[in-house]
Each structure stands twice: as C-alpha cells, then as structure tokens.
Amino acid sequence: MPRGLSSADHETDANQTASGTDMRSVLLTAALSILGEQGAGAMTVRSVATTAGCSTTGVYTWFGGKAGLVEAIFIDGFQNFGEAIRAAAPDGTDAKPLSGMALAYRLWALANPTQYLVMFGAAVPDYQPSDEAIAIAIATFEDLVVATRASMDVLNLDGTARDIAHHLWAGIHGYVSLELSKMDMAGNDDERADRFLIGLARLMRGCMR
Amino acid sequence: MPRGLSSADHETDANQTASGTDMRSVLLTAALSILGEQGAGAMTVRSVATTAGCSTTGVYTWFGGKAGLVEAIFIDGFQNFGEAIRAAAPDGTDAKPLSGMALAYRLWALANPTQYLVMFGAAVPDYQPSDEAIAIAIATFEDLVVATRASMDVLNLDGTARDIAHHLWAGIHGYVSLELSKMDMAGNDDERADRFLIGLARLMRGCMR
DNA sequence: CCGGCGATGTAACATTGTTACACCGGTCGG
DNA sequence: CCGACCGGTGTAACAATGTTACATCGCCGG
Numbered sequence: 001m002p003r004g005l006s007s008a009d010h011e012t013d014a015n016q017t018a019s020g021t022d023m024r025s026v027l028l029t030a031a032l033s034i035l036g037e038q039g040a041g042a043m044t045v046r047s048v049a050t051t052a053g054c055s056t057t058g059v060y061t062w063f064g065g066k067a068g069l070v071e072a073i074f075i076d077g078f079q080n081f082g083e084a085i086r087a088a089a090p091d092g093t094d095a096k097p098l099s100g101m102a103l104a105y106r107l108w109a110l111a112n113p114t115q116y117l118v119m120f121g122a123a124v125p126d127y128q129p130s131d132e133a134i135a136i137a138i139a140t141f142e143d144l145v146v147a148t149r150a151s152m153d154v155l156n157l158d159g160t161a162r163d164i165a166h167h168l169w170a171g172i173h174g175y176v177s178l179e180l181s182k183m184d185m186a187g188n189d190d191e192r193a194d195r196f197l198i199g200l201a202r203l204m205r206g207c208m209r
Numbered sequence: 210m211p212r213g214l215s216s217a218d219h220e221t222d223a224n225q226t227a228s229g230t231d232m233r234s235v236l237l238t239a240a241l242s243i244l245g246e247q248g249a250g251a252m253t254v255r256s257v258a259t260t261a262g263c264s265t266t267g268v269y270t271w272f273g274g275k276a277g278l279v280e281a282i283f284i285d286g287f288q289n290f291g292e293a294i295r296a297a298a299p300d301g302t303d304a305k306p307l308s309g310m311a312l313a314y315r316l317w318a319l320a321n322p323t324q325y326l327v328m329f330g331a332a333v334p335d336y337q338p339s340d341e342a343i344a345i346a347i348a349t350f351e352d353l354v355v356a357t358r359a360s361m362d363v364l365n366l367d368g369t370a371r372d373i374a375h376h377l378w379a380g381i382h383g384y385v386s387l388e389l390s391k392m393d394m395a396g397n398d399d400e401r402a403d404r405f406l407i408g409l410a411r412l413m414r415g416c417m418r
Numbered sequence: 419c420c421g422g423c424g425a426t427g428t429a430a431c432a433t434t435g436t437t438a439c440a441c442c443g444g445t446c447g448g
Numbered sequence: 449c450c451g452a453c454c455g456g457t458g459t460a461a462c463a464a465t466g467t468t469a470c471a472t473c474g475c476c477g478g
Contacts, residue, residue: 023425039334040331040334041334041335044465044466045465046466054427055426056427056466057468058426059466060468061425062425065466065467066465066467117330117331120386120390120392121330121331121386122330122331124334125248125332125333125334126248129391134391134392137392163401166405167404167405167408170384170405171379171384174381174382174383174384174386175379175380177382177386178329182337182338183343195376196375196376196379232457253434253435254434255434255435263457263458264457264458265435265436267456267458268435269436269437274435275435275436
C-alpha cells in the first residue's frame, strides 16, 4: 500500500514504465505542471491523472488522495527551495553574506509562484501539512539559522542566530508574498526590492537587539 | 438586479425583514461567521445560505455567485482593517509613531486570521479581486503612506514616503503571515514580534536609503 | 501451474457551484 | 380598481470534483 511521502521508496522498485519513470513521479510532475501553468484551482484529480496518462485511481494508489498529492508538492517545493537557498549560502568571505540568500530566496519564489503559495499561503483550502512535512520545512529554516550564525561574526551581530534568522525570514517572506499577490501597492520594482532586502540584512547589524 | 458591491445600495430600500436587516448583510454575516469558525473550505454556498436562513439562490441574487461573496468579504475586511489601522495612526506627538500602527496591524490580523488570508493570501482558489476591490485595498495602503509621510520629520527619515511605507508594510505582513501559517519556525513569541516590529520601524530611521 | 497481491480502470456516489424555471408579492400604468 | 410587469425566492436539475467500491490484469512465489 504505497501511501508514503518519500519518492525514494520506489526508486528501486520494478513499478516502472519502459522509460524508467514510475507512476508516482509522473503524477507529481503532471501536478506541478498544471499548478504552474493553470493555477491551484485547475489542479484537479482528474486533470492530473489525465495529464499523467492514467486514471484517477492512480492519485489514490500513490498519494492516498488529493491531500497527499498536495503534500508531495509541498515537500518537493521545500526540497528544491532549500537547495536554492543553500546554494546561495555565504562562504565566509562574503562581505554581505546574508544579502545573497535573500536575493536567492526572492528569485526562487518569483520563479515558482504557485508552488510558493502552496508552501506558505493557503492555496489549497483544508490542506494542513503533516508533522513530517512541517519538519522538512523547518529543516530549511535551520539552514538559514546556520548561515546566519556563521555570518554573525562577520556582521558583528547581536542576539541569537535563531531570532535574527526569523526576522530575516519574515522580512523576505513579507516582501515576496506581497509581491506575489496582486496587492503590490506601489508596483513591482526590482530596485526597491534590492533596497529592501539589502537594508533588511543591514538591519541585522545592530539596529535590532 | 442587485449584483453590486456596496451594501449602501439597499440601506434605504424596502427589501428588509421585520428586524430591519436585509438579506445581503445577513448573508455576509453568515459567510464571515463560517469563515472564521470553520475556515475557507467550509464556506460553501449552501452552508452560507442555510446559516443565513435562505436558499442558495440568495447568494446569486445578492452577490452574483460565490466570487461576489468572497469579494464582499475581501472589501469588508479591508474596510475594518483600514479602520483599525487608522485608529492607531500617529497623532504627531508620538515618539515612536510607526510602531503603534505596526502593532495594530498585527493584532487585527491575529484577531481575524481567516479573513486576513482571504485578503492577502490565496485562500479561495481562482478568486481574483476586481479593480474596485484592489482600489479599496490600495486606499488602505495610502493611509499607511500618509501616516509614514507625517512621521518622516519626527523620525528624520530619508527616501520617499511611498517606498518606506512599502518596506514597512512588507515587513509587518511577512511577520504576521508567517505567524498565521503554521510555519512559525521558532514558535510564537509576542516579545520577538515586538522586537521585530519596533526594530522594523527603527530601521526606517536611516539604515535604509 | 496457480494463488495472492498490488496496480489499474470503470463506474458509481456525495458534495459543490451554477442555472433554469415557476411562484409570489409589490408597484405602477391605465 | 385592475392587470401587467418586475424583482426576490425556492425547487430542482446539471456539470464538475473528490472519493470509493469493485472487477480486472499482471507479476511473483510456491
């Protein structure tokens, strides 16, 4: 009964088509495609199944239902997202170590707006991430905490790394989230975004206790 | 054909029950009640109509459909929200003029989490606010711009008031939004919220160009 | 060879948004 | 005073969606 969440479960199984991709990843890819191109409302069980080339039953055998599929999208999103964040982590020689991560954060969100909404907004009503999914999300946050702690010496930061990382995360998320909704009051502006993100990182240098 | 958005249209009409409340406000109240108590997923046309004591047709005669009802919730939310924000606007003698608005912002969002999600998140899929609704939302933002401009002398702020107000809005929204989702990585903490909001207001005093 | 088990498809069911249509009550022109 | 219109209302139906029951197929172990 494959109701699990990790795609690695079936990597070595024989449940594969000739091309070597199993039904689960095909379904997940189809769901992500529909989500990105047509929005969360168009991501129905039937449309995903049709795009994946199977019947609606496939969603239930591999994900247990639509909620499981959304959870897989949630987890997949945080894994890709975390990868992008870690890739921009400071290497210790950067003069503005946190700005790079902030910019990487914004770029990933702007490149994957609908998935970001599933991860942080309530794009799918009545979906609540499971404990395992939340743990994965928090693990991504921990990467930010680690990078922040590593930067504290360079930036002469006060306070705990966790607090500062939380402030940073909240600021970036707020800017990006406002930008993603159509509520961008003063128009989209890359330059203002840079000012905000860089200023936010600079804020951590002592202005905030 | 009452498909409009303003509740004032019917204030002087005769379409009233004995208690003096018309069907439209009864439906809106029912929708807000269900939204707050059971979430966006439970706010179906039928549940709203049943709670309001009429048939599903009522939602279509007074709001044109579910989208119109959601839009009414959106607008109602921004009107109440804006009122709370304006009530906390600095009076010119405040030493920390922007902190009060930031705190009022957070308190309103925490008191009306689901409505806040409808307004700023994508709680209802495939709903996009109309131009009129966006205009009302931007009007609320303008209040923040005005208050910011009035505070610029007190705080010795640089830059344009619109930019600074946008920074401020983004920061508060990010903190609250993260707090509202269950992704609150480091746990809910009023004291940290205060540090963030006050520090954010302080950030505007020169750290950010 | 065959028995079991998991994956799959078909078809049904409950729920939800929506629409068609008939009814009812007040209003206004004659 | 009367009848036609018109807007609000309810009932019932329809399409779409999430979900489940059940039969079928194919593979693997004995």
